[in-house]
Amino acid sequence: GENVGLHLPTLSVQEGDNSIINCAYSNSASDYFIWYKQESGKGPQFIIDIRSNMDKRQGQRVTVLLNKTVKHLSLQIAATQPGDSAVYFCAEISTGTASKLTFGTGTRLQVTL
Amino acid sequence: GAVVSQHPSWVICKSGTSVKIECRSLDFQATTMFWYRQFPKQSLMLMATSNEGSKATYEQGVEKDKFLINHASLTLSTLTVTSAHPEDSSFYICSARTGGSWDTDTQYFGPGTRLTVL
Numbered sequence: 558g559e560n561v562g563l564h565l566p567t568l569s570v571q572e573g574d575n576s577i578i579n580c581a582y583s584n585s586a587s588d589y590f591i592w593y594k595q596e597s598g599k600g601p602q603f604i605i606d607i608r609s610n611m612d613k614r615q616g617q618r619v620t621v622l623l624n625k626t627v628k629h630l631s632l633q634i635a636a637t638q639p640g641d642s643a644v645y646f647c648a649e650i651s652t653g654t655a656s657k658l659t660f661g662t663g664t665r666l667q668v669t670l
Numbered sequence: 671g672a673v674v675s676q677h678p679s680w681v682i683c684k685s686g687t688s689v690k691i692e693c694r695s696l697d698f699q700a701t702t703m704f705w706y707r708q709f710p711k712q713s714l715m716l717m718a719t720s721n722e723g724s725k726a727t728y729e730q731g732v733e734k735d736k737f738l739i740n741h742a743s744l745t746l747s748t749l750t751v752t753s754a755h756p757e758d759s760s761f762y763i764c765s766a767r768t769g770g771s772w773d774t775d776t777q778y779f780g781p782g783t784r785l786t787v788l
Contacts, residue, residue: 593779598761600674600676600763600765600781600782601714601763601779602779646713646714657716657719658704659716660714661713662712662713663712663713
């Protein structure tokens with residue numbers, strides 16, 4: 558089946574630095590992408606989303622970039638804080654195929670002091 | 671934002687017994703609910719999709735007779751793990767969707783239920 562995968566399983570970042578978490582997807586029909594944050598023992602928490610007709614979207618301290626040419630998605634976190642430590646998942650939806658959310662493999666972000 | 675709750679948050683049971691997990695949308699009506707399973711250090715894998723008042727649609731490889739899903743109302747879906755075995759131990763997460771086409775905030779996730787089968 559289609560995969561949504563990540564390049565780096567673990568990312569260690571110093572507090573205050575910027576973080577970049579990457580995601581590759583293989584389903585060219587995907588038209589909607591979401592980044593989730595999951596803390597230990599909790600459910601996924603929505604961070605930011607982007608549609609395929611956009612290549613960049615900004616939120617509070619977070620930016621998502623979409624490169625459809627190479628099927629690549631990234632999440633940038635500015636001024637990373639200890640509270641940002643978690644596992645981050647990208648997820649994709651192909652709205653033409655029963656709208657099922659497919660999660661990538663996840664990246665653990667570790668923020669060091 | 672919308673809230674989805676799960677009960678219990680954790681459960682320990684003996685092998686061979688059945689366990690029921692509830693998923694509730696607290697402040698909205700969910701036409702569709704989803705059940706995911708997550709093993710340690712792995713991603714969420716969709717198990718099944720349930721629509722209120724109809725049979726659930728299971729993903730390939732998920733045994734419908736083992737994982738019984740009931741979506742009797744617009745605010746409640748239940749997942750029953752029948753004759754549980756240690757390999758069923760996992761983190762089960764539900765999500766609820768308000769309906770219509772996919773949009774920014776229409777799918778909300780519950781806090782998860784940790785199942786441990788001894």
